[in-house]
Amino acid sequence: MSDGTREQLFLCTLTIDGVDLGIWDKWDGGGKDSTSTKYRSGGNPIEEDLGGLPTFTDVTLTRNYRLSRDASIVGFLLNKVGFGTCVANKFPLNRDYSTFGPYIQAIGPLKTVDDPKVDSNAANAATIVVVMSVNSINSYSS
Numbered sequence: 001m002s003d004g005t006r007e008q009l010f011l012c013t014l015t016i017d018g019v020d021l022g023i024w025d026k027w028d029g030g031g032k033d034s035t036s037t038k039y040r041s042g043g044n045p046i047e048e049d050l051g052g053l054p055t056f057t058d059v060t061l062t063r064n065y066r067l068s069r070d071a072s073i074v075g076f077l078l079n080k081v082g083f084g085t086c087v088a089n090k091f092p093l094n095r096d097y098s099t100f101g102p103y104i105q106a107i108g109p110l111k112t113v114d115d116p117k118v119d120s121n122a123a124n125a126a127t128i129v130v131v132m133s134v135n136s137i138n139s140y141s142s
Helices: 074-080
Strands: 010-016 019-024 026-029 032-034 054-056 059-064 085-092 103-114 127-132 136-140
Touching: 010 026, 010 074, 019 059, 059 085, 074 103, 074 127, 085 127
Parallel strands: none
Antiparallel strands: 010 019, 010 085, 026 059, 032 054, 059 127, 085 103, 103 127, 103 136
């Protein structure tokens, strides 16, 4: 049997200021990059890369907007933009949908909240989206 996995075999959770906001359907971003400082010494035609400081891309979490769950938390989310501390976890799942191996945790302030789009002629799933700026990303054993 293949050991490869699929995008749907992950479980993403979000907490803001200690309030558990449950499971989210989609995680985008959260990559770790670095700046690059190049330097050329006098008389040397070859540049040397001195490395750089790490940076993180924002994490965007999305889920289907459910009236019974999300209507009551939109105000909370909007009031936390700019300073609420987010803790987002991404757990890999095996094919039985049980957590498997180390998970990723991103921590940082809530940056953006987008409530569902409105279109009277559309039949798309309504979604709620949160974006967090990332201060740190770590991997932990489950």
